[in-house]
Amino acid sequence: MSQALVIVAHGSHLNPDSSTPTFDHADTIRAAGAFDEVREAFWKEEPSFREVLRTVESEEVFVVPLFISEGYFTEQVIPRELRLDGWDVAEWDSDGTDASHVTLTAADVEKTVHYCGPVGTHDAMSDVIVQRAQSVTGDPDVGEGFGLAVVGHGTERNENSAKAIHYHAERIRESGRFAEVEALFMDEDPEVDDVAEFFESDDVVVVPLFVADGFHTQEDIPEDMGLTDDYRTGYDVPATVDGTDIWYAGAVGTEALMADVILERAADAGADVRDAISRVRAETGGAVGD
Amino acid sequence: MDASLFGRFRTATDYVRDWSTWRDLPETRRAFLRWVEGADDLDIEERYAALRGDGIRRRWGQLLLTVSLERGHRSYDLRHEDDADRSTDELTTHDDPLDARHLATEDDDGRYRPLKTAPTLRTGWVFPDLSGEEVVEAIDYFYPATVANWHREREGALDVTHWRETAERQTGIYDVVDELSGEQVEWLAQSCCVDSQCLKRRMWDEEEGAELDVPRGEGAFPCREPCSLVVAAARKWTTLEREEAREYTFTLTPSEKEQVEDLVDAVADGRVGEIREADVYEGANRYRARYLRAKRFDDEGNLSGVPTDDEEAD
Numbered sequence: 219m220s221q222a223l224v225i226v227a228h229g230s231h232l233n234p235d236s237s238t239p240t241f242d243h244a245d246t247i248r249a250a251g252a253f254d255e256v257r258e259a260f261w262k263e264e265p266s267f268r269e270v271l272r273t274v275e276s277e278e279v280f281v282v283p284l285f286i287s288e289g290y291f292t293e294q295v296i297p298r299e300l301r302l303d304g305w306d307v308a309e310w311d312s313d314g315t316d317a318s319h320v321t322l323t324a325a326d327v328e329k330t331v332h333y334c335g336p337v338g339t340h341d342a343m344s345d346v347i348v349q350r351a352q353s354v355t356g357d358p359d360v361g362e363g364f365g366l367a368v369v370g371h372g373t374e375r376n377e378n379s380a381k382a383i384h385y386h387a388e389r390i391r392e393s394g395r396f397a398e399v400e401a402l403f404m405d406e407d408p409e410v411d412d413v414a415e416f417f418e419s420d421d422v423v424v425v426p427l428f429v430a431d432g433f434h435t436q437e438d439i440p441e442d443m444g445l446t447d448d449y450r451t452g453y454d455v456p457a458t459v460d461g462t463d464i465w466y467a468g469a470v471g472t473e474a475l476m477a478d479v480i481l482e483r484a485a486d487a488g489a490d491v492r493d494a495i496s497r498v499r500a501e502t503g504g505a506v507g508d
Numbered sequence: 509m510d511a512s513l514f515g516r517f518r519t520a521t522d523y524v525r526d527w528s529t530w531r532d533l534p535e536t537r538r539a540f541l542r543w544v545e546g547a548d549d550l551d552i553e554e555r556y557a558a559l560r561g562d563g564i565r566r567r568w569g570q571l572l573l574t575v576s577l578e579r580g581h582r583s584y585d586l587r588h589e590d591d592a593d594r595s596t597d598e599l600t601t602h603d604d605p606l607d608a609r610h611l612a613t614e615d616d617d618g619r620y621r622p623l624k625t626a627p628t629l630r631t632g633w634v635f636p637d638l639s640g641e642e643v644v645e646a647i648d649y650f651y652p653a654t655v656a657n658w659h660r661e662r663e664g665a666l667d668v669t670h671w672r673e674t675a676e677r678q679t680g681i682y683d684v685v686d687e688l689s690g691e692q693v694e695w696l697a698q699s700c701c702v703d704s705q706c707l708k709r710r711m712w713d714e715e716e717g718a719e720l721d722v723p724r725g726e727g728a729f730p731c732r733e734p735c736s737l738v739v740a741a742a743r744k745w746t747t748l749e750r751e752e753a754r755e756y757t758f759t760l761t762p763s764e765k766e767q768v769e770d771l772v773d774a775v776a777d778g779r780v781g782e783i784r785e786a787d788v789y790e791g792a793n794r795y796r797a798r799y800l801r802a803k804r805f806d807d808e809g810n811l812s813g814v815p816t817d818d819e820e821a822d
C-alpha cells in the first residue's frame with residue numbers, strides 16, 4: 219500500500235521564513251525516498267490542514283505535527299481541521315509529553331490516517347538540541363566545560379509547553395554530556411534574560427526550542443539576553459555577557475537533524491522508514507543518539 | 509506507405525498512445541491532464557495534430573500550461589501567463605516541481621504572498637519540460653489543492669463549508685468571528701474574495717440558502733471554504749465592529765473630502781505605488797497627502813484637531 223507523509227506546521231501570514239524549516243525537512247525526507255509522497259500543510263498557509271489530505275493520493279497517511287509541545291494545536295486544532303473521525307485526546311494517554319500516535323479515518327477522504335504526537339516531545343529531539351549545540355560551536359564534542367540552556371516560551375495557552383522544555387533539559391542533564399543544563403523561559407522564571415546567572419561555566423550554549431526562526435528567536439531572545447541592543451545590528455557568536463560566553467543557536471527547528479525526528483514519529487506509528495532513518499541520520503550529522 | 513495509409517496508421521497509434529497515457533494515472537490527475545488538452549472536446553486527430561504542432565494551451569489562475577508531443581511523449585511547459593510570448597532563454601528555467609514553492613513565495617516586488625491564489629504571482633520563470641505527474645505537482649505548489657477541488661466540483665462532489673459553519677468551528681482567538689452579521693460577511697467577501705484579490709471562485713456563502721451578493725469570480729477553480737487569511741481578517745473586523753459609531757465634526761474643503769476618498773480607494777485598489785511622484789492631480793499622491801496632513805492634522809495626528817477620545821480597542 220502506498221504511504222504518504224504529511225508534515226503539519228503553523229506557518230505565517232506575515233513572515234515567509236516561518237515555513238522554511240518545514241520545507242527543508244520535507245525535502246530531506248523526500249530525498250531519502252521513504253514515502254511515496256511528502257506534503258507540507260499549514261494553519262496559516264496553503265495547503266490548509268482542512269484540504270491537505272485530498273492533495274495526496276496514498277491510502278495511508280502519516281501526519282506529523284511540527285510543533286514543540288502537546289496542547290491546543292495538537293489536541294484541538296489539527297484533529298478538528300483534518301476532520302479526524304472519533305478523535306479523542308484520551309487515546310494519547312499522555313501527561314504532556316507522551317503522545318505517540320493514533321490511527322483514525324478522516325471524514326472527507328477515504329484514507330487511513332496515523333496521527334502522531336508533536337516532534338517537540340519525541341526523545342530524539344534531545345539529540346537535535348545537542349546537535350544544534352555542536353553546529354553553533356563547530357565542535358562535535360562540545361559539552362565539557364560548557365553549560366546548555368534549553369529555552370521555551372513559557373506562559374502559553376497550556377502548561378505542556380514548559381513540560382517539553384524540562385523534559386529535554388532533564389534528559390540531556392542525565393546524559394552527563396554538559397557541565398550544566400538549565401531550562402529557561404522568555405515569559406516566566408527562570409528567565410532567559412539573566413542567563414549568565416544560572417551557570418557557573420564560562421561558556422553557555424543557548425538553544426531555543428522553537429520550530430522556526432522569527433520574532434521571538436531573532437529579536438526578543440537576543441535582546442533580552444543582552445547579546446545586542448538592537449537585533450538589526452546582529453550579534454556575535456559567541457557574545458560575552460557578564461563575563462560568560464553565550465553561544466546563541468537560534469531555533470532548534472532549523473537544524474537539519476529535525477528531519478530524523480519527523481521520521482521517528484512516523485516510524486513509531488508503523489511507517490516503514492527504517493532505511494530512510496539511517497540515510498537521514500548519515501546526511502544530517504545525526505550520529506548522536508541511543 | 510502511401511499518405512492515407514500512413515495517416516490511418518498514425519491515428520491508430522495515437523489511440524493506443526492515448527489509452528496508455530491515461531491508463532495508470534490516479535483519477536484526479538487523469539481528469540486534469542485530459543482537461544488540459546481538451547480530451548473531452550477535441551476529436552483525437554485534431555488533438556494530436558495540435559499536440560504535434562504548437563501544442564495545446566490552458567490557463568490555470570495566472571499559470572499558462574502548454575502541452576505538446578515531443579519524441580512521442582507529452583511535455584508540459586509551465587509559466588506565468590504574462591510570459592506567454594517570451595522565449596525560454598529570456599526566463600529562468602526550472603525542472604524540479606518543488607521549485608514552485610519558492611517561486612510562489614514572493615511577488616515581483618519581493619513582497620511576501622500569504623495567499624497563494626492572489627493574482628500577484630511573480631513572472632520571469634519557466635518549467636519548459638515537465639511530465640504530466642510533475643506538472644500537477646508544480647501546480648499543487650503554486651495553487652495548493654486547486655486541482656483536487658476542481659475535480660470534486662466536476663464530479664458534483666465539492667464539499668462546500670459556508671461561513672457560519674466555519675465561524676462556529678473556530679476556537680481560541682478566532683472564537684469571536686461568529687459575531688459578524690450577514691452584512692458584515694458581505695463586506696468581508698468583498699474585501700478579500702473578489703477576482704482582483706483572489707483567483708479562486710468563491711463557492712461558500714453566509715450559509716446554505718443565504719447567498720452573498722458579492723460576485724463569486726470567474727476562476728477555473730473553486731474556493732470551498734473561507735481561508736485562514738479571511739478568518740484572521742474577520743477576527744480583526746469583529747473586534748472593530750464592536751465599537752459604536754459616533755459623530756465627529758471635521759472641517760474640510762470639498763476637494764479635501766474627495767481627497768480622503770481618493771486615498772482610501774488608492775490603498776484599497778493597491779494603486780498607491782503607481783501614482784507618479786509629481787502627479788499632484790491624484791488625491792493619493794504623496795505630496796498631496798503631505799500637504800493635507802500639514803494643513804489639517806494637529807501635533808497629535810488628529811484630523812482637524814478633533815481627538816478620537818477612546819483608545820482603539822483591540
Ligand code: SF4
Pocket residue numbers: 623625700701702706707708709710731732733734735736737738
Ligand atoms: S476565502 Fe476568499 S480569499 Fe480566501 S481563498 Fe477563498 S476566495 Fe480566496
